[in-house]
Amino acid sequence: MAFINLKKREVQVKIVYYGPGRGGKTTNLEYIYNKFNQRIQTQMVTIKTQGDRTLFFDFLPFDMGKIKGYDVKVQLYTVPGQVKYNATRKLVLRGVDGVVFVADSMTVRRKHNMLSLKNLQQNLASYKKSIFKVPLVLQFNKRDLAEQGIPLLSLETMQRDLNTHLKAPTFEASAIVGTNVPETLKKIISMTMLSLEKELK
């Protein structure tokens, strides 16, 4: 649940980028930071191992300014995708308001995507949250790799694997180039804000 301070008229919205290891979660945040840090006036914290794997999480906070008289503060997090870090993943999910699931379009990652989505469902359930109810956007990342002749899952396959039941909005993206990275972000924030609207009296 978002942290809402009615007295100070302040809302904190927590968005988590989730998905399989090496799928491009950190790259999404880095693109957002590099491209917009002059507008959003913030700093990014990222904790990585030498091989560029997220160790703990990445964290990018920013203010959206006043909406409906409330000061809206958004916090973007990524989880570490590596299977062994499930405890951290679960901790980062605590109090989440919206999720971006970054799926890897590479054919060889098909199973990883499905397992990670399942893992998201379980971890949300441990906080009594339903993956069907939490604001969620799916991003099919690394579409740019097609140009290099790397085998990618078709969009239909990805939809079928991941979105048959969820019916979440989806974006084809390339986090490294930035294609649809801002669109993904805008969509999840706007869905999350709408889901909070009732609380903002």
Added chain:
Amino acid sequence: MDEEARKTFADEVDSRLEDLFGEDEKPTGEDAPSLEDLEIAVEADPAEEVVEALLGKDEVPTAQDLPEAEPGGTAGETSPLRELRSMVLSIDWEITDEVMGTFLDQVESLKGAYGQDRWASLLLQGLSSLGRYIRRRKGKAHPNSINVLKSLYGSLEKVVLPGKADEDEKKRIVARELERFRELKKDVAVGRGRAATVLQRPALEEIKEVIRSEFAKLRAELRSMLQGKSD
């Protein structure tokens, strides 16, 4: 909430998101990547031969053209070089108009002292254009710009302090610096730079605070889980 009010709320959110993350017209003013500062007057191709061709081998200053050597061959307590070094170190911690202003003054005064030295003056040009860029962008300067600044300063010491480098070495040093400088300029132009974590102190404190409070909550959560409360 009636449909009308709902629409207004959604519109408000969306238009804010557009302000923040929309594809905009060309960035202007404050938002521009501010490349104009990042110039070294000699558009030098850093390759050794090119630097040489640009400067002319026989124009390379000889020892007696150089300004007074520091006593004992090191920067004395009060030398401008010495002061510049401490400025460079403090920029690591604090980028303010004041620090950067003093830094740029120091560079100017060194231009007076070492202006005759071709190698030094190239490095000083680099220091002053990079310094101006950092002064303008402050915490938003490219994360690598401070490193390049430090490296430029280190090379300046090597080049101007007697006995540290011979002519060939100086040439190589300057060529390498120009190359780094050009790389940085390119990175600034395309907004590249993976290490997005240069923190100014206040921001660092703020983030620490958020993380601290987040962890306090997490610890409490863990404790209650361990006590077998939730699943």
